[in-house]
Amino acid sequence: MNPEIVPIHRKESLREDGMLFVRTEGIFDTMVKIPLLVASMIIVAAVMPIQSSFSSPRALDLIIYPDGTTHVSTEIDVDPLVANYELELFGNTIDNLVVINENGFLLTVDIIDNSALIETFGSSVITIEYDIHDLVSKQSRVWTFSLDAPSDFTLLLPQNSAIITMTNIPINMEIINDQNQLTLSAGDTEIDYLFSTTPVIPDPIDSIDFVPESNYLLYAIIGGVIAVIVIGILIIIRSKQKTVKTIQNASQIKQKTETIDAETIFKLKPDLREDDKEIVKFISNNGGEALESDLRKKFLQPRTTMWRAVKRLERNGVIEIEKKDLQNLVKLRKNMEEEE
Amino acid sequence: MKTLALFTMFVLIFGTASTSLVNEAYAQDNPDILLRIAIQADKQILNQLDKFYGDSIPSDIQILYEEGHTAVESLGNSLPANIEQAKEDFLTAMKSFKQITRMISEPNTESRLTISDNDLKSKLNRLDKYFQNLKTASEKHNTGIEFSEIQQLFTQAHQQIDSGETNLALETIHQLEIFIDEIKKKIREHSSHSTSDRVKEFALKHLIKIQKMLEDPSIDPNMPELEKANSLVAQIETLISEDNISDVKKKFGELNKLVKIIKNSIR
Numbered sequence: 358m359n360p361e362i363v364p365i366h367r368k369e370s371l372r373e374d375g376m377l378f379v380r381t382e383g384i385f386d387t388m389v390k391i392p393l394l395v396a397s398m399i400i401v402a403a404v405m406p407i408q409s410s411f412s413s414p415r416a417l418d419l420i421i422y423p424d425g426t427t428h429v430s431t432e433i434d435v436d437p438l439v440a441n442y443e444l445e446l447f448g449n450t451i452d453n454l455v456v457i458n459e460n461g462f463l464l465t466v467d468i469i470d471n472s473a474l475i476e477t478f479g480s481s482v483i484t485i486e487y488d489i490h491d492l493v494s495k496q497s498r499v500w501t502f503s504l505d506a507p508s509d510f511t512l513l514l515p516q517n518s519a520i521i522t523m524t525n526i527p528i529n530m531e532i533i534n535d536q537n538q539l540t541l542s543a544g545d546t547e548i549d550y551l552f553s554t555t556p557v558i559p560d561p562i563d564s565i566d567f568v569p570e571s572n573y574l575l576y577a578i579i580g581g582v583i584a585v586i587v588i589g590i591l592i593i594i595r596s597k598q599k600t601v602k603t604i605q606n607a608s609q610i611k612q613k614t615e616t617i618d619a620e621t622i623f624k625l626k627p628d629l630r631e632d633d634k635e636i637v638k639f640i641s642n643n644g645g646e647a648l649e650s651d652l653r654k655k656f657l658q659p660r661t662t663m664w665r666a667v668k669r670l671e672r673n674g675v676i677e678i679e680k681k682d683l684q685n686l687v688k689l690r691k692n693m694e695e696e697e
Numbered sequence: 698m699k700t701l702a703l704f705t706m707f708v709l710i711f712g713t714a715s716t717s718l719v720n721e722a723y724a725q726d727n728p729d730i731l732l733r734i735a736i737q738a739d740k741q742i743l744n745q746l747d748k749f750y751g752d753s754i755p756s757d758i759q760i761l762y763e764e765g766h767t768a769v770e771s772l773g774n775s776l777p778a779n780i781e782q783a784k785e786d787f788l789t790a791m792k793s794f795k796q797i798t799r800m801i802s803e804p805n806t807e808s809r810l811t812i813s814d815n816d817l818k819s820k821l822n823r824l825d826k827y828f829q830n831l832k833t834a835s836e837k838h839n840t841g842i843e844f845s846e847i848q849q850l851f852t853q854a855h856q857q858i859d860s861g862e863t864n865l866a867l868e869t870i871h872q873l874e875i876f877i878d879e880i881k882k883k884i885r886e887h888s889s890h891s892t893s894d895r896v897k898e899f900a901l902k903h904l905i906k907i908q909k910m911l912e913d914p915s916i917d918p919n920m921p922e923l924e925k926a927n928s929l930v931a932q933i934e935t936l937i938s939e940d941n942i943s944d945v946k947k948k949f950g951e952l953n954k955l956v957k958i959i960k961n962s963i964r
Binding site: 423424455476496497498520521525527 | 791
């Protein structure tokens with residue numbers, strides 16, 4: 358008989374399938390530096406909108422006039438370190454082209470076929486407006502708008518026009534001055550419309566509750582804020598309950614078994630400073646333990662002063678310091694008498 | 698502290714994620730809009746069929762219309778519970794209506810817009826928009842251009858169109874076009890000084906950067922582009938001192954091309 362010696366802890370933690378089970382309680386505290394994590398999150402949160410703001414164009418708005426000519430208005434982020442910006446126009450029958458930078462200054466433009474070479478010279482945002490005759494065609498009474506849009510865009514249809522077909526699903530539709538304005542996705546879009554003598558503003562549908570898009574946005578934000586508050590409160594309540602429970606349990610156990618009163622400590626440690634004795638008294642009356650922050654509040658001491666006092670008591674063997682929820686929990690030592 | 702940190706993290710995560718949530722919410726199709734557009738299209742198609750065929754609608758068109766109309770009805774029934782089905786119904790209805798539109802439109806009449814299609818009112822409105830843009834630019838440049846005459850002409854053109862005086866309106870619009878072109882030229886002249894300042898400032902700033910880049914020891918000193926680039930830098934500096942902005946722009950374009958080649962050679 359030569360039984361193999363197996364360490365007890367290994368025997369317990371290794372199961373038949375050879376999986377190693379590790380206690381994860383407190384791993385968050387030990388492995389992750391929370392302030393570092395929070396700082397990283399702040400940086401990520403700050404950087405995200407910056408990254409998304411570099412996408413171009415910023416806005417694209419089109420207005421179709423009753424004669425089929427379309428007014429294009431677009432705002433584009435450009436690299437201020439580059440002298441020129443080349444923009445592909447939606448066609449080559451262009452009129453009334455104006456390009457203005459973020460300061461409202463007129464920029465010089467050269468149009469070659471379908472593209473416009475804009476002298477930006479340090480500008481970071483440019484606004485381009487022009488009229489184009491290439492986007493709408495007419496067959497019999499039906500007018501057809503077609504565009505391969507580089508981004509989502511709005512399209513204001515002429516007054517008294519009625520959509521009869523469209524190739525994709527709109528993101529939104531609004532009525533502006535008795536005209537339909539559609540918000541459409543990037544990509545190929547084709548819309549057929551005609552002019553009607555009867556009013557063509559679509560009636561709201563009674564059977565379906567129409568919630569304007571801005572309300573969705575508002576509801577999402579309000580809902581989010583409420584959710585954050587509720588979850589925050591729940592977390593705080595739960596952690597407080599835990600702390601209270603733990604402290605209560607600890608104090609109950611101590612009261613039953615291990616509490617050393619302050620007078621005994623003073624007898625064992627006659628050299629303690631008066632201010633340190635006050636701290637010991639408070640901890641003793643508090644069930645033998647107290648958070649360092651509570652001590653600071655009680656004695657109205659700055660953080661460093663209290664930290665030095667606590668360290669002094671620790672060196673004297675009166676107390677021991679434990680980490681609890683990233684705070685120092687100061688406990689009177691249980692076995693002082695035995696040591697002495 | 699831990700609780701506070703966790704709460705802060707939660708708020709940050711939510712804050713970060715909420716922007717995408719909001720975007721998603723924005724991009725969500727409003728199902729009610731689909732129904733409104735579909736019902737409007739259905740009515741218009743029916744009107745067209747009445748106008749074209751009266752009571753004798755051809756059977757193939759009748760079938761297509763029935764398909765489209767059924768899809769509109771289904772769209773109404775799908776909402777608000779089944780949005781995916783509603784989208785499908787919308788596209789089915791639109792497809793049927795498109796086919797009908799193609800069939801009832803007279804063949805071979807498709808044309809790009811011609812001058813006869815132009816609506817004077819539209820033209821005047823577009824011209825007004827163009828004028829407003831230039832006016833804003835003019836104010837920014839402090840040109841001091843007087844706009845009262847041109848504004849008077851706009852009012853006059855609108856009145857002429859409203860009273861059916863087409864030829865007079867056309868004449869006024871033509872006058873407006875000439876005036877607006879003059880304004881544009883004036884703004885350009887007036888802004889030429891500030892434009893040249895802007896170009897000079899840009900060029901000088903970037904020349905310093907480019908010169909630093911050209912001094913990079915990892916660039917092959919025998920590279921022909923390097924010599925050309927250095928020569929262009931010197932030329933541009935001279936041109937700037939001579940206020941020759943148009944040549945500065947040209948040379949700067951050439952220099953940028955060379956810089957790109959040199960940068961690529963380092964990589």
